[in-house]
Amino acid sequence: MRAMLLDGSRMPLRAAEVPEPEAGDGELLLRVRACAVCRTDLHIVDGELTRPKLPLVLGHMIVADVVGEDRRVGVPWLGWTDGDCRYCRAGLENLCDRAQFTGYDRDGGFAEYTVADERFCFPLPDTYAELDVAPLLCSGLIGFRALRFTGDAERLGLYGFGASAHIIVQVALHQGRRVFAFTRPGDAEGQAFARELGAEWAGGSDEAPPEELDAAIIFAPVGALVPVALRALAKAGSVVCAGIHMSDIPAFPYELLWGERVVRSVANLSRRDGEEFLALAPRVPVRVRLKSFGLEEANDAIDHLRRGEVQGSAVLHLRTSD
Ligand SMILES: [Zn+2]
Numbered sequence: 365m366r367a368m369l370l371d372g373s374r375m376p377l378r379a380a381e382v383p384e385p386e387a388g389d390g391e392l393l394l395r396v397r398a399c400a401v402c403r404t405d406l407h408i409v410d411g412e413l414t415r416p417k418l419p420l421v422l423g424h425m426i427v428a429d430v431v432g433e434d435r436r437v438g439v440p441w442l443g444w445t446d447g448d449c450r451y452c453r454a455g456l457e458n459l460c461d462r463a464q465f466t467g468y469d470r471d472g473g474f475a476e477y478t479v480a481d482e483r484f485c486f487p488l489p490d491t492y493a494e495l496d497v498a499p500l501l502c503s504g505l506i507g508f509r510a511l512r513f514t515g516d517a518e519r520l521g522l523y524g525f526g527a528s529a530h531i532i533v534q535v536a537l538h539q540g541r542r543v544f545a546f547t548r549p550g551d552a553e554g555q556a557f558a559r560e561l562g563a564e565w566a567g568g569s570d571e572a573p574p575e576e577l578d579a580a581i582i583f584a585p586v587g588a589l590v591p592v593a594l595r596a597l598a599k600a601g602s603v604v605c606a607g608i609h610m611s612d613i614p615a616f617p618y619e620l621l622w623g624e625r626v627v628r629s630v631a632n633l634s635r636r637d638g639e640e641f642l643a644l645a646p647r648v649p650v651r652v653r654l655k656s657f658g659l660e661e662a663n664d665a666i667d668h669l670r671r672g673e674v675q676g677s678a679v680l681h682l683r684t685s686d
């Protein structure tokens with residue numbers, strides 16, 4: 365089969381012909397239709413996540429057909445857990461000590477075929493074509509987990525308006541929240557995109573919002589945004605850091621945290637997040653803006669994402685629906 369392989373960090377992916385994988389006990393052999401590209405893939409390629417299996421097939425927003433069956437599934441980042449560590453037993457499987465992640469510890473979806481543990485595959489809503497549903501599997505899902513940690517915050521700030529934020533703004537508005545979007549300073553196009561999707565205000569991350577925020581989600585991997593977002597918060601507000609990697613957070617005066625403000629991270633996803641979000645998305649309904657690439661264009665897709673040139677999501681398209 366055709367696959368795009370990562371041989372080591374800071375190297376471009378290599379187009380290769382490799383044997384089809386074989387499904388083990390409890391696993392499904394999957395023929396990939398589409399796989400969206402995540403900022404996490406950039407962190408893996410760039411060596412900021414330091415322990416990928418090598419060579420590696422990246423990709424953890426996989427839409428695929430089960431070989432030999434008439435059904436379509438989605439494969440997310442959480443690929444396997446032990447089910448019996450203290451976190452799994454406490455309902456926090458996203459924090460499992462021995463978790464394996466798709467497209468990191470296990471081969472992912474930048475290939476014609478992949479295998480996945482059936483227990484971690486999601487049925488997908490029928491109303492979505494493969495390209496449109498792929499970004500929901502991480503950008504949507506982990507964004508949704510981050511949104512949940514903002515509680516009932518009415519005035520929500522989104523820092524970094526990429527794949528996740530363009531989905532979560534739709535969910536937040538559906539829930540009756542008001543959204544304030546922050547892009548890189550001077551990114552007029554990104555700000556227009558945010559307003560088009562319903563943000564009532566959009567500006568650069570160097571600007572103060574027109575009023576205090578009750579919560580903020582930081583999607584950009586920029587630690588310097590943490591004190592910036594704290595400064596925009598009302599008392600008792602939360603800053604939720606949604607990325608898997610972030611540059612160092614600079615020191616800031618305690619006064620910014622005072623007033624029972626909270627800073628927290630969001631790590632991975634649980635299957636419950638997936639079930640809830642995939643049930644909610646068609647009711648919103650979430651509509652994904654995307655740019656599609658062929659499998660062999662995976663390096664282009666990654667570069668586009670890195671340069672912030674994709675409005676919404678970048679998705680590799682391998683095979684059209686029958
Ligand atoms: Zn991801």
Ligand SMILES: [Zn+2]
Pocket residue numbers: 445446447448449450451452453457459460461462463
């Ligand atoms: Zn566990």
